[in-house]
Amino acid sequence: MGYRIGIDVGGTNIVAGLFDEDGNLLGKSKASTIKTSSAELLGQLASLCGELLEEQQISGRLLAAVGVGLPGFINSETGLVTAANLPLQDNPVAERLRRLLDVPVTVENDVKMIVYGESLRGSGQGLSHVLGVTLGTGMASAWVSEGRLHGGSGGLAGEIGHIAFTDIPYVCGCGMRGCLETVVSASGVARQARDGLSSGWVGLLADRFPPEQREELTSKDVWQAYQDGDAFAGQVFQRTAYWLSRVLVPSVALLSPDVIIVGGGVASAGEVFFEPLRAYVAESLHPLYRERLMIVPPSLGEDSGLYGSAEYAAKRLIV
Amino acid sequence: MGYRIGIDVGGTNIVAGLFDEDGNLLGKSKASTIKTSSAELLGQLASLCGELLEEQQISGRLLAAVGVGLPGFINSETGLVTAANLPLQDNPVAERLRRLLDVPVTVENDVKMIVYGESLRGSGQGLSHVLGVTLGTGMASAWVSEGRLHGGSGGLAGEIGHIAFTDIPYVCGCGMRGCLETVVSASGVARQARDGLSSGWVGLLADRFPPEQREELTSKDVWQAYQDGDAFAGQVFQRTAYWLSRVLVPSVALLSPDVIIVGGGVASAGEVFFEPLRAYVAESLHPLYRERLMIVPPSLGEDSGLYGSAEYAAKRLIV
Numbered sequence: 001m002g003y004r005i006g007i008d009v010g011g012t013n014i015v016a017g018l019f020d021e022d023g024n025l026l027g028k029s030k031a032s033t034i035k036t037s038s039a040e041l042l043g044q045l046a047s048l049c050g051e052l053l054e055e056q057q058i059s060g061r062l063l064a065a066v067g068v069g070l071p072g073f074i075n076s077e078t079g080l081v082t083a084a085n086l087p088l089q090d091n092p093v094a095e096r097l098r099r100l101l102d103v104p105v106t107v108e109n110d111v112k113m114i115v116y117g118e119s120l121r122g123s124g125q126g127l128s129h130v131l132g133v134t135l136g137t138g139m140a141s142a143w144v145s146e147g148r149l150h151g152g153s154g155g156l157a158g159e160i161g162h163i164a165f166t167d168i169p170y171v172c173g174c175g176m177r178g179c180l181e182t183v184v185s186a187s188g189v190a191r192q193a194r195d196g197l198s199s200g201w202v203g204l205l206a207d208r209f210p211p212e213q214r215e216e217l218t219s220k221d222v223w224q225a226y227q228d229g230d231a232f233a234g235q236v237f238q239r240t241a242y243w244l245s246r247v248l249v250p251s252v253a254l255l256s257p258d259v260i261i262v263g264g265g266v267a268s269a270g271e272v273f274f275e276p277l278r279a280y281v282a283e284s285l286h287p288l289y290r291e292r293l294m295i296v297p298p299s300l301g302e303d304s305g306l307y308g309s310a311e312y313a314a315k316r317l318i319v
Numbered sequence: 320m321g322y323r324i325g326i327d328v329g330g331t332n333i334v335a336g337l338f339d340e341d342g343n344l345l346g347k348s349k350a351s352t353i354k355t356s357s358a359e360l361l362g363q364l365a366s367l368c369g370e371l372l373e374e375q376q377i378s379g380r381l382l383a384a385v386g387v388g389l390p391g392f393i394n395s396e397t398g399l400v401t402a403a404n405l406p407l408q409d410n411p412v413a414e415r416l417r418r419l420l421d422v423p424v425t426v427e428n429d430v431k432m433i434v435y436g437e438s439l440r441g442s443g444q445g446l447s448h449v450l451g452v453t454l455g456t457g458m459a460s461a462w463v464s465e466g467r468l469h470g471g472s473g474g475l476a477g478e479i480g481h482i483a484f485t486d487i488p489y490v491c492g493c494g495m496r497g498c499l500e501t502v503v504s505a506s507g508v509a510r511q512a513r514d515g516l517s518s519g520w521v522g523l524l525a526d527r528f529p530p531e532q533r534e535e536l537t538s539k540d541v542w543q544a545y546q547d548g549d550a551f552a553g554q555v556f557q558r559t560a561y562w563l564s565r566v567l568v569p570s571v572a573l574l575s576p577d578v579i580i581v582g583g584g585v586a587s588a589g590e591v592f593f594e595p596l597r598a599y600v601a602e603s604l605h606p607l608y609r610e611r612l613m614i615v616p617p618s619l620g621e622d623s624g625l626y627g628s629a630e631y632a633a634k635r636l637i638v
Contacts, residue, residue: 129472141573150464152575153448153611160572162605174605250569253479254460256471286481286493292472 001318002064005049006117006310008110008302009033009041009070011085011137016048017306018056021064023121023314025303027056038087038096046100066097066105067313069113069305071138076155081107104317108149110305111158114298115142116149117308118261122300127258131251132298133160133244135266139181139188143255149312160247161185168243184243186265189219192236204230223269237273240266245280252281252289263298270297320637321383324368325436325629327429327621328352328360328389330404330456335367336625337375340383342440342633344622346375357406357415365419385416385424386632388432388624390457395474400426423636427468429624430477433617434461435468436627437580441619446577450570451617452479452563454585458500458507462574468631479566480504487562503562505584508538511555523549542588556592559585564599571600571608582617589616 001021008015014033018026029052034044045068053060070093072083080090094107115124115132124130130144139161143150150157161181162174170191172179182188194214197206205225209217226233248260267273274295282290298304320340327334333352337345348371353363364387372379389412391402399409413426434443434451443449449463458480462469469476480500481493489510491498501507513533516525524544528536545552567579586592593614601609617623 143573145469150574153577154575154607156575156607156611157573158575159605159608160569163568163572164603176605178603247569247572249482250479250566251573253482253566254462254476254570254573255469256473256475256477258472284483284497286478286495288473288475289478292475 003053003058003062004065004067004310004314004318005052005063006113006306006308006313007045007048007066007068008113008305008309009045009068009086010110011035011071014044014048015302015306016045016052017303017310018052018058019307019310019314023307023311025306027052028303028306029055033086035085035087038091038093041087042093042096042100045097049101060102063101063103065310065313065317066101066103067113067309067311068093068097068105068107069110069309070107071110074107074109074155076151079107104313106309106313106316108309108312109140109142109158111140112142112149112151113308113312114263114304115261115308116144116312117300117304117306118263118298119144119147120311121307122298122304123261123296124259129255129257130259130261131248131255131257132261132263133248135185135240135244135262135264137186139185139264141251143257145255163247165246180243180247184240184266186219189222189236189240189266190217192239193217193222193233196232196236201232203232204228205233219265226269226272234272237266237269238276241273241277242280244277245284248277248281248295249284252285252293256289257293259294259296261296261298263304267297322372322377322381323384323386323629323633323637324371324382325432325625325627325632326364326367326385326387327432327624327628328364328387328405329429330354330390333363333367334621334625335364335371336622336629337371337377338626338629338633342626342630344625346371347622347625348374352405354404354406357410357412360406361412361415361419364416368420379420379422382420382422384629384632384636385420385422386432386628386630387412387416387424387426388429388628389426390429393426393428393474395470398426423632425628425632425635427628427631428459428461428477430459431461431468431470432627432631433582433623434580434627435463435631436619436623436625437582437617438463438466439630440626441617441623442580442615443578448574448576449578449580450567450574450576451580451582452567454504454559454563454581454583456505458504458583460570462576464574482566484565499562499566503559503585505538508541508555508559508585509536511558512536512541512552515551515555520551522551523547524552538584545588545591553591556585556588557595560592560596561599563596564603567596567600567614568603571604571612575608576612578613578615580615580617582623586616 164178170182489501
């Protein structure tokens with residue numbers, strides 16, 4: 001055993017956390033993501049690890065494993081990483097970082113690491129079957145059953161944002177039309193609100209965003225308008241919950257999770273989103289599922305991914 | 320190690336199979352299901368085991384485990400079995416059969432055992448992530464990943480027939496309205512055909528089933544009419560494929576199976592069903608999934624459940 005570090009790499013910020021061998025978080029370090037080149041990004045990750053150890057006055061020799069979660073696709077056969085919002089294209093991140101740090105390293109998708117962390121230490125703690133969904137810039141899921149993170153064929157499990165529905169009219173960044181992510185995500189919430197304003201909604205959102213400023217509208221603005229009493233803004237979250245339920249309902253019947261943890265920017269809207277979500281899911285399922293299933297937000301905040309990647313690395317790399 | 324027996328209990332017939340310690344099927348025995356009482360049914364299962372051993376001239380002392388698959392719900396905590404079409408209500412089947420045979424016994428849901436058998440020895444052999452669906456009188460699924468059969472919270476995973484859709488008008492036997500099973504199952508196929516005839520379809524099916532005989536129409540009649548050239552009959556299978564795709568699409572994005580094995584009476588219709596099914600699933604998924612995923616019929620015929628339950632018992636009970 002030994003100390004481990006978990007790193008959550010985002011398109012904007014990087015957070016790293018140092019954990020002791022019992023999985024307790026000892027300290028964190030945060031920085032703006034360097035995106036100039038893969039070498040500089042990897043150097044930054046190594047530096048953050050060094051800083052953390054120094055701050056906690058722990059020798060690098062006691063560091064046993066490092067786990068990285070990042071918003072990208074990791075080829076499960078080759079280990080090569082491709083991330084659209086980072087300077088990484090078919091990049092052997094784990095191997096390169098291992099050489100820089102002289103410590104074994106795992107690299108996995110950030111949503112998988114967030115859900116893994118929540119399953120072990122967050123809203124899924126003590127439960128056997130955990131489905132996690134994050135609604136941020138995009139939308140994705142991860143499935144942890146009896147402590148095992150599921151990868152699926154080709155490591156492709158979890159891309160539930162790219163299910164196409166014929167009644168969703170928008171073209172997705174992935175090239176398909178009608179992807180769930182175009183409505184169920186932070187950008188999807190903003191898009192729904194912009195569409196509503198174009199169709200003639202009146203109220204706070206309309207006053208705050210005249211036509212020429214609508215492109216700047218974000219999901220946070222929709223939430224703020226709801227908080228301030230705009231009924232249309234509330235409807236956007238209800239509609240988003242409805243859309244999400246269309247993928248959660250079959251997932252529940254298929255897998256019978258103990259809990260579905262829904263996180264990310266949209267989910268932080270709280271009960272205006274969760275209450276209709278629970279109702280939509282319940283009304284399409286057999287009562288036996290409804291009685292068991294919990295649908296809740298995450299409980300570790302920005303640390304979910306740190307716990308997840310540190311524990312994942314420890315489980316995979318420390319014997 | 321030692322010999323094992325797998326038993327597939329249906330509402331009409333029971334089939335039992337004797338396997339050697341390498342999992343080779345040595346012989347089978349078949350009988351009509353006795354439904355008078357649980358004691359007589361359990362006695363019948365014990366007799367079938369005795370017959371099999373005798374036929375193969377194998378001493379009962381060499382029998383190491385018996386696995387039973389049956390169409391019912393098995394409480395994963397108590398082991399009690401409830402099956403609507405069998406004389407079993409909160410019945411400790413495994414424990415009672417163990418006493419009759421003096422051999423350890425597992426009892427599991429028949430669909431789970433069929434899919435487990437197909438994953439090990441049938442269309443899923445050699446593949447890591449296998450989703451199985453059976454479309455018989457009802458509709459259910461099972462998920463086998465890296466050799467592990469998934470039960471889910473409360474053992475409730477797999478009841479995908481009881482997902483309610485607002486655009487399905489029928490009331491299900493479970494009490495809900497709009498369950499997928501009311502259209503995607505053998506009885507669902509017959510129901511779709513009856514509805515079509517009521518709405519004025521002409522052709523072979525209409526000639527063969529005048530209004531006063533429509534209640535007798537079965538999925539086999541629909542298939543026969545299609546074979547004989549009735550275009551409307553073909554449409555019923557296409558429509559069934561469309562409905563099934565609505566639950567398979569999210570399942571693929573969630574889990575990324577290597578293969579989806581679709582069995583049961585409806586699936587035996589063949590390509591008139593599988594070809595549109597593959598097309599409907601493909602058109603709603605990202606190309607990365609389409610390239611990997613296979614959607615195929617089972618390959619072990621009526622023996623899937625025998626292989627499944629025998630292997631399941633061996634894995635759970637033989638050390």
